[in-house]
Amino acid sequence: MVSRNSASANLGSLYARVAGTNHPESGMPLNVALFPRAVEPESQPEQSQFGRFNSTGGLGMAYAPFVPGAGGDLQTDMQLALPRDRFDDRRQLLAQIDRLRRSVDVSGLMQGTDRFQQQAFDTILGGIADAFDWTRESPSTVARYDTKPLVTADSISSRWNNRKYYIDHNATLGKLLLVSRRLVEAGCGFVTVTTNFVWDNHADSNNAGVVEGMRYCSVALDHALSALVEDLEARGLGRDVLVVVCGEMGRTPRINKSGGRDHWGGLAPLFLYGGGWKMGQVIGQSTKDAGQPSSEPVTIPNLVSTVMHTLFDAGQLRLRPEVPGDIARLLSAADPIRGL
Template sequence: MAGANVPETGMPRNIGLFPRAVDPSAQERVKNFGNFLATGTIGSASSPFAPGGGDNQMQKDMTMWMSRKRLDDRIYLLKKIDGLKRSFDEGASDSLGRLQQQAVDMIMGGITEAFDLSKEDPRTLARYDTAPLVHPNSISKAWNNHRNYRDHGQTLGKLMLLARRLCERGAGFVTVTTNFVWDFHHDKNNAGVAEGMEYVGAPFDHAVSAFLEDVHQRGLSENILLVCCGEMGRTPKLQPNGGRNHWGRLAPLMLAGGGLKMGQVIGESTGDAGEPASGAVTNENLIGTIMHTLLDVGQVRLMEELPRDVHNLVTTTSPIRQLV
């Protein structure tokens, strides 16, 4: 799952997708609300590859993340690859860092094609595309986060398509995020619920439904587990200004595929959607479901090299029982 690249193909095992991965005009990834590229005690060797959004310069400058004009410049691409080959012949590869080596492996393995949406069937690209749903000019500039709303609408569908392409080619874990647009505080930064959902809800519905239909038609539903969640829910009562605040007692969670038992609504809430009214599904249950779906937990128990906290998390958490 984690680690640098799949040896046979050069595909990164762990990938983080931010808006700039598909739109060079999008904002840089948000870093002040958490680090989606953090690896905890596992160590930096398992850092996600973040096309267009990483902190490493070679990730930013890789040929596949240059402008469309330069991507289409075959001569430029060949010169870059020839230069890398000469470097290898001269033994210079020994001086490359881990991330540089990862990028080189991808280029040499031909994996750059997987990151290029221009290679996709135009009909499939159109099915995923969420940009027509929310025109940037329709987003009120009264909100400081109006650019976040813009990035979400313009990129989410393409990010989900890119995620499918990467999973199809062997990526083990792909995280998609669009820069924190789900707050509905109705303050200077964020719209209220009704307006905010116009900006974020329709693109989400469109992108997720396109993804699920696509992987089903390709026969990949059993092999790909889709998890849609945030870190919290929203207050059951409106604030005086008409917005809703953070609420950690209850939050939505959606899972699809991965060989789990589908077609269920699991659990129920109180009438005001403030508390679980049936057995609560916890963060540990979610982690347990993911790990039991994607890993052989019995084999993980034998991996003494894993950090103790990671080992315990994988081997002691219980999956959501209704799904397995």
């Protein structure tokens, strides 16, 4: 979701530049990026050699997405800077926060502090920290989302250099989407989820081939995505939340000499759900080899426009003096995907 069509910025950062960085009442960050470490601290770190999902382009770091689990001042503040080695696990850390909240309520400790200090304290101890905690969900809900049992670490071949990333993908994707649902319910406006680069089915030393690689990747996606869609529908959020599933490119129509597929910019799949758009249809056609569009192409600017029209009236941005002209022009440069 970062390219020249987004001014080299995370789309959520563009949204935050228009809507603001935090919810005006709760303080919830309006732009969040979730990597595997948000739900599994032992996962591999964010990959940045091919670009950064949390890039802000020329917007400045004030509009960067909040990245839970990545460390840094904001993360430390939201966790009250309590050293993790004082606790056996994350559950005890959350219990400590709950006890601190109760003691503050009883003692009146915050009386006399100014409004902004009070707001900051409420932000830390309020429902915002809870929204990032998937363990507050019922066991049945966690089980519905959980992708870890589907493809176990033991079943992933050790011959691939990216084995740890395959493991992280399956261990975390379901919980990442569960956290995403919790965040949008709590008022977050834009959530980016990635499990790092695992869809490269090149059949080289790093990546499995098509058949094996799809087993490592698609099983978790099918399970977690269906859980998210069903959950949003059940909660009445289907028209309020737009789910976008895409990669950075497609794959070559021809199998390579090793039995895998390589990068291909001519055509790529795109899945959309919700947001008040017309669902239940297939838009566009490809050539027989799935290499090029044979109908009117859907471009990245069309996708950006679709996302932004879901969030606000993109056509009115030029009339808002607080929105820079170049941002307004970028977000309204194309039409939403035709047919939606």
